[in-house]
Amino acid sequence: MSHKHEFHYDLDLAMQPAKGTVSFDQTGQIISFIGDKILLTLCAGDITEMSVIGGVGCGLLFAKMNDESEILLCRFTFSAMKAAGEFCKVINFYIQTKQYVTPEEKEQPVCEKCGRPLIEGMSVCLFCYNKISVLKRALDLLRPFAGKILPAELFLATSSIIYLLVPLFSRLLIDEYLRPMKGTSTQVFLLAGAMFLARALGELIYIFSSRVFNEASIQYANHLRNLAYEKIQKLSMSSLSKRTPGDLIRRVMEDTGNVRNFISDGGRWAVEQMIIFVVVLIILLFTNFELTLLVFIPVPVVSIALSRFWRFIHIRYERQWRKNSKCQSILHDIIKGIRTVKAFGKEDMEIQKFSKATRELAQVSSDNEAIWARLFPLMLFFTGIGEFLVLYYGGQKILNNTLSLGVLVQFSMYITYIYAPLRWLVSFPRWLADAMTSMVKIFEILDEEPDIISLPNPKNVPLSGKVSFEGVSFGYKSYEPVLKGIDLDIQPGEMIGIVGRSGAGKSTIINLIMRLYDPTQGTISINGVDLKEMSPEYLHENIGIVFQDTFLFAGSLYENIAYGKPEATATEVIAAAKAANAHDFIMQTADGYNTIIGENGHSISGGERQRLAIARAIIKNPSILILDEATSSLDVETESIIQDSLNRIVQGRTTIAIAHRLSTLRSADRLIVLDQGKIAEVGTHTELLKEKGIYYRLVMAQRKTSKIAEVS
Amino acid sequence: MEKAIQKEAPSLAYAIDIGMIDLKNAEFYMTTGGFTGLKYSGQDYNRITLRRAFPIGNPMEYISVADKDNKEIGMIRSLSDLSEKQYSIVLTELEKRYYSPTVYEVKSVKDKLGYVYMELLIGRDDSKYKKNCALKDVSKNIRMLDDDRLIITDVDGNRYIIQSLSGLDKKSFKRLEPYLF
Ligand SMILES: Nc1ncnc2c1ncn2[C@@H]1O[C@H](COP(=O)(O)OP(=O)(O)O)[C@@H](O)[C@H]1O
Ligand SMILES: [Mg+2]
Numbered sequence: 001m002s003h004k005h006e007f008h009y010d011l012d013l014a015m016q017p018a019k020g021t022v023s024f025d026q027t028g029q030i031i032s033f034i035g036d037k038i039l040l041t042l043c044a045g046d047i048t049e050m051s052v053i054g055g056v057g058c059g060l061l062f063a064k065m066n067d068e069s070e071i072l073l074c075r076f077t078f079s080a081m082k083a084a085g086e087f088c089k090v091i092n093f094y095i096q097t098k099q100y101v102t103p104e105e106k107e108q109p110v111c112e113k114c115g116r117p118l119i120e121g122m123s124v125c126l127f128c129y130n131k132i133s134v135l136k137r138a139l140d141l142l143r144p145f146a147g148k149i150l151p152a153e154l155f156l157a158t159s160s161i162i163y164l165l166v167p168l169f170s171r172l173l174i175d176e177y178l179r180p181m182k183g184t185s186t187q188v189f190l191l192a193g194a195m196f197l198a199r200a201l202g203e204l205i206y207i208f209s210s211r212v213f214n215e216a217s218i219q220y221a222n223h224l225r226n227l228a229y230e231k232i233q234k235l236s237m238s239s240l241s242k243r244t245p246g247d248l249i250r251r252v253m254e255d256t257g258n259v260r261n262f263i264s265d266g267g268r269w270a271v272e273q274m275i276i277f278v279v280v281l282i283i284l285l286f287t288n289f290e291l292t293l294l295v296f297i298p299v300p301v302v303s304i305a306l307s308r309f310w311r312f313i314h315i316r317y318e319r320q321w322r323k324n325s326k327c328q329s330i331l332h333d334i335i336k337g338i339r340t341v342k343a344f345g346k347e348d349m350e351i352q353k354f355s356k357a358t359r360e361l362a363q364v365s366s367d368n369e370a371i372w373a374r375l376f377p378l379m380l381f382f383t384g385i386g387e388f389l390v391l392y393y394g395g396q397k398i399l400n401n402t403l404s405l406g407v408l409v410q411f412s413m414y415i416t417y418i419y420a421p422l423r424w425l426v427s428f429p430r431w432l433a434d435a436m437t438s439m440v441k442i443f444e445i446l447d448e449e450p451d452i453i454s455l456p457n458p459k460n461v462p463l464s465g466k467v468s469f470e471g472v473s474f475g476y477k478s479y480e481p482v483l484k485g486i487d488l489d490i491q492p493g494e495m496i497g498i499v500g501r502s503g504a505g506k507s508t509i510i511n512l513i514m515r516l517y518d519p520t521q522g523t524i525s526i527n528g529v530d531l532k533e534m535s536p537e538y539l540h541e542n543i544g545i546v547f548q549d550t551f552l553f554a555g556s557l558y559e560n561i562a563y564g565k566p567e568a569t570a571t572e573v574i575a576a577a578k579a580a581n582a583h584d585f586i587m588q589t590a591d592g593y594n595t596i597i598g599e600n601g602h603s604i605s606g607g608e609r610q611r612l613a614i615a616r617a618i619i620k621n622p623s624i625l626i627l628d629e630a631t632s633s634l635d636v637e638t639e640s641i642i643q644d645s646l647n648r649i650v651q652g653r654t655t656i657a658i659a660h661r662l663s664t665l666r667s668a669d670r671l672i673v674l675d676q677g678k679i680a681e682v683g684t685h686t687e688l689l690k691e692k693g694i695y696y697r698l699v700m701a702q703r704k705t706s707k708i709a710e711v712s
Numbered sequence: 713m714e715k716a717i718q719k720e721a722p723s724l725a726y727a728i729d730i731g732m733i734d735l736k737n738a739e740f741y742m743t744t745g746g747f748t749g750l751k752y753s754g755q756d757y758n759r760i761t762l763r764r765a766f767p768i769g770n771p772m773e774y775i776s777v778a779d780k781d782n783k784e785i786g787m788i789r790s791l792s793d794l795s796e797k798q799y800s801i802v803l804t805e806l807e808k809r810y811y812s813p814t815v816y817e818v819k820s821v822k823d824k825l826g827y828v829y830m831e832l833l834i835g836r837d838d839s840k841y842k843k844n845c846a847l848k849d850v851s852k853n854i855r856m857l858d859d860d861r862l863i864i865t866d867v868d869g870n871r872y873i874i875q876s877l878s879g880l881d882k883k884s885f886k887r888l889e890p891y892l893f
Contacts, residue, residue: 013746015808017841056767057871058811062745070759072746077811078869116844119827119867126824126846134825315890322851322891440825676781 003100007087009076011058013039022061022073024091026100030063032073040073050091052084054480059084079117085477089520131436138259138439141224148216155209156268157275162202164279167413169195175406214264221260228252228445235445236452237516238476251445255438262435270428273421280417288403291411294393295418298386302419305382309375316368323361330354383419390415452518458535463542463623464492465527467513467654472522474512482508484677485522495655497665499698500674506658509674510628513656515539544622548629550613552604557586558593560612564620572619580615581645582608607638614642618649625650627657631664639664662699671695733777733786735793740801748805750777752785760785762806768857775806812871815864816840818884821891828891830864834872845870850891862892 005024012018012034020034028044042063049064059081061073076084094100109118111125118125142149173191177183229252232240240248284292334341334350341350390411397403467490475481482505490496498506511517512524515536524531531539544564552560561576562568568576573593577583585608589595597604604612610630617625627646631639639661647667659665671688673681673695681693688695739751740760747759757779765774765787775788791799817833819842828847835841845866847853853865862874874880880888 011811015811016839017835053761055809055811057869058808060808062747070743070745070747075808081868116829116846119846119848126827127822127829129825318890325851437826 005087005090007061007074007080007083009061009074009080009084011075011077013072013075015058015075020074022087024087024094028094030073030091040071042071042073044091044094047091047095049095050088052081052088052480054078054081061088093521126440129440131432134436134439134443137443142220142263144223145216145220148212148219152209152212152216153268153271155205155212156272159202159205159209160272160276161279162198162205164276164283164414164417165198166195167410168283169198170413171404171406171410173406174409175404179405213268217260217264220263221256224259224442225252225256228256228442231445231448234450235448236450237511238451239448248445251441255441258434258438259442262431266428266431266435276417277421280414284411284414287410288407291390291394291403291407294389295386295411295415297389298382301385302379302382305379309379313368313371313375316364316371320361320364320368323357323364327354327357327361330357386419387412387415452515452536453532454535454537455533458538459529459533460535460538461527461529463526463539464654466491467624468525468528469509470523470525472512472519472524474508474517474519474521476508476517481520482677483512483519486679488672488679490654490656492654493652494670495650495657495668497668497671498656498658498674499662499665499671499695500680504674505677506674507628510545510626510656510658513624513626514543514545541620542622543624543626544617544620545626546610546613546617546628546630548632550609552597552609552612555596556591556593557589557595557597557612560597561593561615561619564616568619573615576615576619577611579618579645579649580611581641582611582615585611607634607642610634610638611642611645614646614649623653625653625655627655627659629658629660632660636661662695662702673698731784731786732789735788735798738798740798740805742801748801750785757785760805762802762809764806764810767810768863771806771810775802812863812873815872815874817881818887821887827867830866832864832872843872845872854888854891856892862888 003026007022007024009020009022010017012020018034020032020039022030022032024030024044030042030044030047031038032040046066047063048066051062051064053060053062058075058077060075061084063071063073065071090101110116111118111128113128114125116125116127169191173183173188173195177188177191232248232252281292284295330353334354341347391408394403394408394411398405398408467488469486469488472483472486473481474483486509498509500506512519513531515531515534518532526534553563558573561573561582565572570593574583577586577593586593586595610633614630630646631642634642643664650667657665657668665671666685669684670682671685672679673688673693675694681688681691681695683691689699733752737753741749741751743749743758745759748762749756749758750760751757759780761778761782763776763778764771765776772792773790775791777785777788779785788794788802791802794802813834814836815832815834819831819833820829821831822829826848828850830845830847832843832845833840834843845864845868847864848867855863855865857863857873860876860878862877864872864874866872874888877885877888877892
């Protein structure tokens with residue numbers, strides 16, 4: 001069994017397209033070759049680390065050698081980026097542990113049918129994903145509502161068929177009673193009455209079926225919406241951060257709405273028209289074969305013309321749609337940033353930007369309307385040909401006495417039924433396409449595999465134990481490590497301060513402890529139990545966290561504080577607020593804890609916000625408290641007030657605090673200095689100052705800028 | 713009027729030094745490992761990264777030079793200030809960081825359920841090849857650079873440039889047209 005890891009790259013060293021390979025085998029040999037030309041051979045034993053650097057549209061793979069030199073292995077386009085990151089991981093693992101992991105076929109998945117690589121995060125090839133399979137899946141989800149939709153469909157069919165009886169009655173009336181003039185007035189009255197009743201009955205059933213349809217489609221959309229929403233709540237941060245909040249909101253609200261509209265309007269209409277078409281066709285064929293053929297003469301012409309027309313207008317509507325969404329996004333932007341616009345006095349510029357966009361939209365829309373207005377009558381004209389042919393040919397036959405007047409009347413009435421759907425067929429593909437696109441977007445969310453996996457029987461040990469990092473490495477992108485080999489033990493009840501430049505990976509450590517992401521290598525454990533064996537929900541319930549940018553929900557102050565523990569008693573809420581020094585300012589407001597904040601509500605200052613966030617975090621009485629720059633956006637005075645309350649709260653809890661102002665962390669038991677994703681220094685404030693390393697320089701730099709900080 | 717105001721409030725450039733590299737003391741060279749290095753004022757940086765400040769508007773000026781740890785060593789005001797040999801080393805390195813092949817032809821464009829699949833003929837004048845790519849959110853990923861130039865970014869992050877929209881053949885233009893605005 002000889003296994004080989006291979007990485008396929010697509011550019012040569014001079015950036016020309018090429019088909020090259022880097023292979024890595026069990027003997028530790030790394031060979032880069034294009035065709036049968038070997039470019040480079042390295043031995044894993046001579047390498048310290050394998051890395052990927054991303055450029056713009058391309059990247060490169062290189063080895064850091066034991067003698068500190070660096071050797072370029074190959075270059076590739078972004079299409080190969082992910083594979084390169086994976087390849088690196090395998091080699092680095094080998095270098096660190098001397099273990100050769102056998103490849104588990106992690107090549108980039110491609111579509112079996114067309115060979116195109118699958119888009120990341122998707123299990124199907126959209127290029128080959130045909131509409132039928134989307135439809136099938138949508139119908140599968142529709143199954144629970146079949147009990148409503150099928151009868152509604154049945155009623156709809158009944159009402160259509162009743163409608164279709166009317167022309168038959170007309171023929172009967174003309175041929176049996178009027179033309180031979182042998183009907184009595186009672187008979188005529190009965191027949192006309194029957195026609196009237198049929199129409200009325202048809203209408204009634206139609207109204208009824210519409211109602212059932214609407215109900216079912218609303219329920220279906222609700223069902224989809226809830227499924228999507230539930231899924232979004234369960235997805236991990238890494239899946240969620242791939243998409244913008246706006247995108248997710250659109251999927252949950254608009255896309256499900258589109259599907260609903262399609263079912264209650266477009267889809268239902270299509271089914272109805274299909275039934276009518278088939279029934280009419282059968283009736284016509286049985287009544288008069290020749291005339292039926294005449295009716296259908298223009299159909300191919302109309303169909304061809306329609307599909308041409310469709311392609312033509314589709315592109316234009318697409319453009320209109322895009323312009324519209326551009327206008328909306330400009331508006332959205334400006335309204336969100338209106339303070340900045342005003343502060344910079346740029347209202348006029350923004351007005352111009354927006355009015356240019358709306359002008360363009362108006363132009364495109366009116367062009368489209370003009371085209372529509374010109375072309376649509378042309379379509380009607382074509383269908384008019386069929387009517388002409390039937391009337392002319394049928395009229396001749398009546399004159400020759402080979403056809404009855406009733407049959408001709410019946411035919412010309414049915415022609416409308418046959419052509420009406422054709423006329424509307426123009427818009428149908430667009431409805432269908434819209435609904436499909438929305439459907440796929442919903443499925444995309446539903447199909448997303450949560451990558452933070454919760455084991456079936458989680459070991460939820462108390463979190464008051466030791467928190468250990470063992471060789472933890474992590475990167476948000478596989479080729480860009482943010483944390484590298486972190487080893488750290490945090491004793492129960494200890495207060496740890498993490499310092500480092502911004503971007504050093506401080507918040508990332510927090511994200512890992514919260515299990516918002518799983519480490520790419522190494523383990524994090526609490527009380528000796530791997531975080532992966534605990535359920536994320538349990539972790540989140542028992543870790544209190546305060547971020548720099550606090551999000552308060554629209555609602556009362558009370559609800560916001562009790563968010564972490566909805567069943568909290570009033571005493572607990574006040575206690576938490578007092579501990580966080582929030583009680584006093586809350587009592588200053590007229591409505592006290594019932595003050596409504598959020599949109600249009602009472603506006604509160606940054607410092608007050610932060611104190612609410614602290615109250616919200618500690619009301620759960622968490623064993624682990626995390627403060628991620630919790631006080632960084634505050635002025636020094638407010639910070640020191642909050643600091644006092646924090647010092648009280650921190651007692652007896654494991655606390656991890658990140659702060660910009662180093663003076664904030666003076667009371668920490670130990671400080672961790674992060675630099676470039678690694679732990680550079682560990683020690684108490686005094687120890688680190690003596691060391692005269694990174695921490696010392698940071699402190700000195702801060703002293704220079706602020707004279708207040710009387711550290712040490 | 714405007715000039716008078718300028719005199720009163722001098723531009724920021726006087727107050728802040730953007731750290732131009734003194735090209736007289738700088739020597740760019742190719743390392744044996746396949747990278748570009750820089751010897752500058754007594755230091756030897758054996759792997760530098762070059763970045764364009766204005767990759768779209770002004771790719772040949774304001775080039776940032778950074779060391780291994782991504783710390784900026786300084787900036788090159790304009791590539792034309794370099795000697796011929798140095799120029800070619802720097803430009804080659806830049807072209808290896810910024811890879812955006814030219815699009816010669818748009819062979820097909822298909823809208824599939826919210827994604828757009830394109831078949832492009834790309835490459836350089838002397839070697840063209842076909843590439844299938846998929847685009848998400850066309851309104852963001854097909855972007856006009858100026859009146860005539862266009863950049864297409866696919867789902868993987870690859871970039872393709874259409875140097876001249878008006879120079880594109882009619883069929884290609886027609887296929888692309890619905891997505892431009
Ligand atoms: N969600 C994310 N996706 C991709 N990269 C991220 C994400 N969050 C942070 N990063 C990157 O990871 C690095 C470390 O970030 P972070 O841990 O937030 O730093 P800090 O020490 O300032 O808290 C930064 O380079 C940042 O750009
Ligand atoms: Mg941070």
